Amino acid sequence: MAATKTYLTGIQTSGMPHIGNYIGAIKPALAAADANTTLYFLADYHSLNSVKDPARLRQDIRSVAATWLACGLDPERTVIYRQSSIPEVFELATILASVTAKGLMNRAHAYKAARDRNEAAGVAELDAGVNMGLFNYPILMAADILVMEADVVPVGRDQVQHIEYTADIAKSFNHLYGESYAFPIPEGAYPEGEASILPGVDGRKMSKSYDNHIPIFLPESRLKKTVRRIPTDSTPVEDPKDPDTSVPFQLLAQFAAPERTADVRKRLEAGGMGWGELKNELFDVLNTLFTPMRDRYEELIAPGSDLDDILAAGADRARARSRATLAKVRTAVGID
Ligand code: ADP
Numbered sequence: 270m271a272a273t274k275t276y277l278t279g280i281q282t283s284g285m286p287h288i289g290n291y292i293g294a295i296k297p298a299l300a301a302a303d304a305n306t307t308l309y310f311l312a313d314y315h316s317l318n319s320v321k322d323p324a325r326l327r328q329d330i331r332s333v334a335a336t337w338l339a340c341g342l343d344p345e346r347t348v349i350y351r352q353s354s355i356p357e358v359f360e361l362a363t364i365l366a367s368v369t370a371k372g373l374m375n376r377a378h379a380y381k382a383a384r385d386r387n388e389a390a391g392v393a394e395l396d397a398g399v400n401m402g403l404f405n406y407p408i409l410m411a412a413d414i415l416v417m418e419a420d421v422v423p424v425g426r427d428q429v430q431h432i433e434y435t436a437d438i439a440k441s442f443n444h445l446y447g448e449s450y451a452f453p454i455p456e457g458a459y460p461e462g463e464a465s466i467l468p469g470v471d472g473r474k475m476s477k478s479y480d481n482h483i484p485i486f487l488p489e490s491r492l493k494k495t496v497r498r499i500p501t502d503s504t505p506v507e508d509p510k511d512p513d514t515s516v517p518f519q520l521l522a523q524f525a526a527p528e529r530t531a532d533v534r535k536r537l538e539a540g541g542m543g544w545g546e547l548k549n550e551l552f553d554v555l556n557t558l559f560t561p562m563r564d565r566y567e568e569l570i571a572p573g574s575d576l577d578d579i580l581a582a583g584a585d586r587a588r589a590r591s592r593a594t595l596a597k598v599r600t601a602v603g604i605d
């Protein structure tokens with residue numbers, strides 16, 4: 270029997286996910302749950318580095334959890350939990366810090382980028398504005414992954430270095446203590462090619478940081494407005510149009526059934542279909558897909574919903590794993 274693998278990923282709790290996150294992260298992660306052990310958690314302590322407003326953080330945690338559940342995450346099959354519910358993560362982060370070279374952290378992209386920004390701005394203290402949460406970020410992330418003994422970590426390409434660091438840190442630990450206990454070395458699973466990168470309404474990659482994104486659960490009227498406002502050129506309705514340079518068409522192609530996409534492509538290329546009509550098609554496709562999920566989302570974020578119970582049950586299941594790992598790790602290092 271082929272052993273099933275343990276898939277684990279962490280989701281930052283900063284704002285409602287957008288339709289690019291849906292295509293690039295949520296949909297593939299849900300698909301992986303069919304054949305593997307899956308643990309998906311809310312990286313709320315990671316988000317604390319950027320979110321300093323408690324009311325907002327509280328709301329974002331619920332919103333992100335509700336989004337995944339509404340999009341089809343089955344909590345019976347996938348363990349969904351909050352990072353902050355797993356004390357062993359933080360205990361392991363301390364142990365891992367003792368086997369991690371500071372030089373490795375000095376070379377981390379996010380930390381280096383912060384120093385480069387200071388240098389470019391002529392700030393003498395290159396570490397100005399850098400807190401220890403940012404500096405230690407990769408160690409906490411390694412603890413998230415290793416405490417659950419994950420094999421595969423599906424993430425975006427921006428996370429490659431973090432996964433490499435996790436493997437490096439695990440190897441340092443295994444080198445010292447491997448006779449007693451060795452972590453499985455995890456690998457990243459990255460989206461293939463450019464095909465699954467969604468453009469935002471301005472044509473650049475859709476991203477919260479560019480503010481060009483379409484949140485998944487916009488109310489219907491706002492979704493319609495957002496789609497209608499996507500900029501298009503002034504080609505007259507009757508002229509032929511190039512679908513491949515059109516943002517609404519590229520979005521449509523990710524969400525519509527292949528026959529519908531092919532039909533729209535033909536009508537654009539032949540001429541006679543205006544951008545307005547294309548946007549109506551796009552709105553219809555998005556609204557039809559997301560309306561039932563939006564209804565479930567609204568239920569889940571309402572006070573008193575079963576959201577908190579689902580997260581508590583997930584935390585119990587996750588802790589069974591994290592406790593077992595920590596018992597082995599503590600024995601290995603001599604703190605038992
Ligand atoms: P953002 O850029 O909006 O802050 P994140 O960096 O938090 O998004 O990305 C979270 C997940 O969603 C990652 O796995 C990433 O690969 C995926 N993702 C983000 N933007 C897109 C996009 N435009 N198209 C496809 N996937 C995306």
Ligand code: TRP
Pocket residue numbers: 277278279280281312315409410413414422423424428431
């Ligand atoms: N750093 C990840 C991101 O920004 C979030 C994250 C935290 C994570 N811990 C993790 C991802 C562990 C995978 C595994 O998207």
